[in-house]
Amino acid sequence: MTDVTGRANRPASAADDRELVRRAQREEKEAFEELVRRHQHRVFAVAGGILRKREDVEDVAQQVFVKAYFSLKRFDQRAAFSTWLYKITVNECWDLLRKKKVRPLLYESDLNEEQARQVVTSEEKGIRGLDISDRLEARQRVERLLEGLEERDRLMLVLKEVEGFSIEEIAEVLDLNANTVKVRLFRARRRIVKQARKRGN
Amino acid sequence: MRDLLKKDEECRKLRESLEDAAALSPDAVSLEEFLEGLPSAQRAHAAACGNCRETATDLFAVRKIFQGVGSRAEEAGPWFATRVMSAIAEREEDLVQRVGLWNAVPRFASRLVLASAIVVVAASTWLYEKPVSAPPKQASMGAAPEYLFELNPPPANDDEVLVSLAQKE
Numbered sequence: 001m002t003d004v005t006g007r008a009n010r011p012a013s014a015a016d017d018r019e020l021v022r023r024a025q026r027e028e029k030e031a032f033e034e035l036v037r038r039h040q041h042r043v044f045a046v047a048g049g050i051l052r053k054r055e056d057v058e059d060v061a062q063q064v065f066v067k068a069y070f071s072l073k074r075f076d077q078r079a080a081f082s083t084w085l086y087k088i089t090v091n092e093c094w095d096l097l098r099k100k101k102v103r104p105l106l107y108e109s110d111l112n113e114e115q116a117r118q119v120v121t122s123e124e125k126g127i128r129g130l131d132i133s134d135r136l137e138a139r140q141r142v143e144r145l146l147e148g149l150e151e152r153d154r155l156m157l158v159l160k161e162v163e164g165f166s167i168e169e170i171a172e173v174l175d176l177n178a179n180t181v182k183v184r185l186f187r188a189r190r191r192i193v194k195q196a197r198k199r200g201n
Numbered sequence: 202m203r204d205l206l207k208k209d210e211e212c213r214k215l216r217e218s219l220e221d222a223a224a225l226s227p228d229a230v231s232l233e234e235f236l237e238g239l240p241s242a243q244r245a246h247a248a249a250c251g252n253c254r255e256t257a258t259d260l261f262a263v264r265k266i267f268q269g270v271g272s273r274a275e276e277a278g279p280w281f282a283t284r285v286m287s288a289i290a291e292r293e294e295d296l297v298q299r300v301g302l303w304n305a306v307p308r309f310a311s312r313l314v315l316a317s318a319i320v321v322v323a324a325s326t327w328l329y330e331k332p333v334s335a336p337p338k339q340a341s342m343g344a345a346p347e348y349l350f351e352l353n354p355p356p357a358n359d360d361e362v363l364v365s366l367a368q369k370e
Contacts, residue, residue, distance in 0.1 A: 029286065036282040041274035048273020057273060058281075065285040066292060138269035145266065161267040163274060167220060182220065189259040196266055 017081040025072055032072070036065050039082060042163075043089050046173060049158035050093040050151070052143065060096055064089045086173040094151070145195050153188040160185060215243045215253050223260055232261050 017038070023031035043064055047057045068075075068085055075084060146154045152174060159165040159173070167185075171178045222238035229235035236244055236257060247253050 029289075032289075033282050033286050036285050040277040040281050044277040045272060045274040048276065054276060057276060061277065061281070062285055062288055066288050069289050070292070134269060139271070142267060142270050157263070157267075161263060162270050163272055166224075182216065185220075186216065186256060186259070189263045190255075192266065193259045193262045196262070 018077060021072065021075065021077060021081050024069075025075075032069055035081065039085055040065075042082065043085060045163040045165075046086050046089045046155075046159065047093050049155045049163065050090070051096065056096060060089070060092050064092050067092070080172075083172045087175070090155075090173060097151075145192050145199075148195055149188055149191060153184055153191075156181060156185055157188050157192070211243075211246050212250060212253050215239070215246055215250075216256055218243055219257055219260055223264065229261070232258060235261050 017035065020031045020035050020038075024035060040061065043061045044057060047060045047064075051057050051060060064085065067088055075081070146157065149157070156170055156174070159170050160167075165173070167178050167181050170176075171181045174181070176184075218239055222236065225238045226235055229237075236247055239247065247257055
């Protein structure tokens with residue numbers, strides 16, 4: 001689920017997941033389906049931080065859960081299920097980008113009517129008080145500003161500023177030290193602000 | 202030197218607190234309001250230290266930039282889990298079929314070996330008992346070659362060549 005601001009809710013506690021994972025490892029499909037429901041929003045958030053096309057995000061998210069299901073028996077629960085899942089997500093996204101080589105920007109004009117409606121509807125639920133065209137414009141503006149950033153820094157910023165991940169969560173997802181995340185975030189912010197000033201935003 | 206180290210330490214502490222302050226004041230409309238979440242000593246440091254002030258300004262500015270950008274998390278519809286489960290079922294079915302195919306191999310392997318052995322024995326017996334036939338004689342050995350498009354046959358020996366040359370002259 002998402003909260004009022006449209007951010008992905010905190011994942012269910014690791015303790016709750018542990019029992020579901022155990023049941024899923026015994027091939028109880030309902031348990032795995034519950035895990036999917038619990039983590040789908042955050043998997044979409046992480047994938048959406050790297051990929052821009054909605055269809056790519058959906059495909060990768062599905063691929064992540066299918067992969068997780070078939071690798072679940074090898075998952076020893078030393079790390080939290082969520083961390084393991086988000087790492088699979090990041091790797092799948094980067095694999096997809098490597099295969100595609102280029103990352104086309106997503107602009108409103110790239111969306112068909114139905115997709116645009118879905119984006120708008122999803123944003124309508126999240127951010128109230130902003131005009132629809134303003135929101136699409138905001139996304140496009142941010143996409144352009146993020147272009148100059150390294151892949152990892154871009155993901156960090158999106159996870160922090162849009163999806164509401166904590167520093168610790170970002171560190172886990174990206175396999176980095178929390179301090180490294182902080183330093184890189186500060187640098188990324190500085191670059192974004194410089195870019196924005198240059199462009200007169 | 203000690204002052205420099207102390208200042209560095211203060212800067213580091215402030216930067217760490219800034220992230221927490223940012224999380225605590227999501228609706229701050231000005232930088233001052235944004236910094237209000239910090240302890241007074243750190244607020245004073247932020248006002249005095251240019252670098253830290255810039256860091257705080259960046260943090261606040263980036264938040265403004267990202268304002269209005271919707272989360273992608275909402276894109277996961279209620280149908281998604283069902284879609285994942287059917288993709289898993291499909292993959293499982295595919296795997297079962299593949300495993301079934303591989304299981305059939307050892308079952309048929311013994312029959313295949315037996316059939317191959319019978320074929321080999323029969324073929325070798327037939328080859329052993331087959332009478333050796335003489336190679337066919339080449340019928341055209343001594344005959345002169347035939348030419349389709351030549352009016353005169355080619356000379357048979359050197360004398361005929363000389364004779365034909367003399368006739369031409």
